[in-house]
Amino acid sequence: MKYTKLGNSGLEVSRICLGCMGFGGDSGQHQAWSVGPDEAQPIIRAALDAGINFFDTANGYSRGQSEEILGAALKESGDRDNVVIASKVYFPMRPGERNSRGLSRKAITAELDHSLRRLGTDYIDLYQIHRFDDRTPVEETLAALDDAVRAGKVRYIGASSMWAWQFAKMLSASERNGWARFISMQNHYNLLHREEEREMLPLCVDAGVGVIPWSPLARGILTREWGTVTERSEAESLITSRFHDNHEASDRAIVDEVASIATERGVTRAQIATAWLLAQPSVAAPIIGTTKLHHLEEAVAAIDVELSPAERTRLESPYTPRTPVF
Numbered sequence: 001m002k003y004t005k006l007g008n009s010g011l012e013v014s015r016i017c018l019g020c021m022g023f024g025g026d027s028g029q030h031q032a033w034s035v036g037p038d039e040a041q042p043i044i045r046a047a048l049d050a051g052i053n054f055f056d057t058a059n060g061y062s063r064g065q066s067e068e069i070l071g072a073a074l075k076e077s078g079d080r081d082n083v084v085i086a087s088k089v090y091f092p093m094r095p096g097e098r099n100s101r102g103l104s105r106k107a108i109t110a111e112l113d114h115s116l117r118r119l120g121t122d123y124i125d126l127y128q129i130h131r132f133d134d135r136t137p138v139e140e141t142l143a144a145l146d147d148a149v150r151a152g153k154v155r156y157i158g159a160s161s162m163w164a165w166q167f168a169k170m171l172s173a174s175e176r177n178g179w180a181r182f183i184s185m186q187n188h189y190n191l192l193h194r195e196e197e198r199e200m201l202p203l204c205v206d207a208g209v210g211v212i213p214w215s216p217l218a219r220g221i222l223t224r225e226w227g228t229v230t231e232r233s234e235a236e237s238l239i240t241s242r243f244h245d246n247h248e249a250s251d252r253a254i255v256d257e258v259a260s261i262a263t264e265r266g267v268t269r270a271q272i273a274t275a276w277l278l279a280q281p282s283v284a285a286p287i288i289g290t291t292k293l294h295h296l297e298e299a300v301a302a303i304d305v306e307l308s309p310a311e312r313t314r315l316e317s318p319y320t321p322r323t324p325v326f
Contacts, residue, residue: 001052014051018044089130128160191276
């Protein structure tokens with residue numbers, strides 16, 4: 001495993017982050033393709049054995065069950081000080097309760113305590129806002145996050161998908177008021193969605209913010225033959241159409257190039273797609289969400305795949321602009 005500092009902070013994380021969105025249970029709120037504790041715990045243990053110290057979850061993943069599964073597995077490992085737990089807040093947790101969503105002081109304070117309880121820990125290493133809340137003043141949100149850091153419940157704070165101007169506004173407000181500053185941006189970035197290269201990634205590089213992309217394999221599309229139907233793609237066909245409608249020709253060309261280079265290299269498609277992300281100067285650690293051990297092994301192996309400039313050109317040249325999707 002290789003490691004890097006997250007942004008300009010002193011926090012050291014593995015170059016692969018294990019995403020835990022696919023860990024759920026019997027709440028009735030999990031994805032059709034998610035796995036329960038018995039299947040998830042071996043994956044978490046294998047990640048630890050591979051040297052991964054970075055784990056990303058959220059309160060909204062399976063209505064908190066992802067946090068419970070991750071917390072129980074990490075507690076069993078007995079190595080809390082050496083792991084980096086990242087969680088998130090924003091999406092509604094309880095139907096009909098307005099203050100369980102968003103980034104108000106009330107929501108952040110309550111949901112942070114709930115996350116700590118589910119994770120079975122006294123602090124969260126990286127606490128992230130899951131989206132931008134345009135109904136709450138940024139000063140209220142940032143002050144609440146700063147209080148959480150000062151109280152010792154949170155070590156660092158991060159953000160997730162939003163417009164670059166919104167992120168710049170928040171960074172400016174935190175600097176102006178001397179509040180805790182975001183050290184990471186978790187955004188939508190992969191070979192099939194590169195709109196973040198226009199404004200967000202340059203902003204992050206300039207501001208010293210580490211990038212930890214979600215959906216690095218484009219919901220699995222980059223890992224298989226074009227048009228292949230899986231349990232996840234079938235369950236999320238409407239969501240997937242939002243990401244790829246009107247761009248089939250260019251997306252298919254990119255998928256074909258990933259396949260060709262993987263064959264030439266004798267590695268998997270997932271390794272090629274992940275290696276491309278790892279080579280981006282702004283990227284600290286792609287978030288690899290997996291429910292199968294061999295997917296985790298492929299992600300770890302990608303660290304040793306170094307693409308040539310010619311290979312990167314082949315992967316990048318078919319891309320066409322598209323509307324950003326958060």
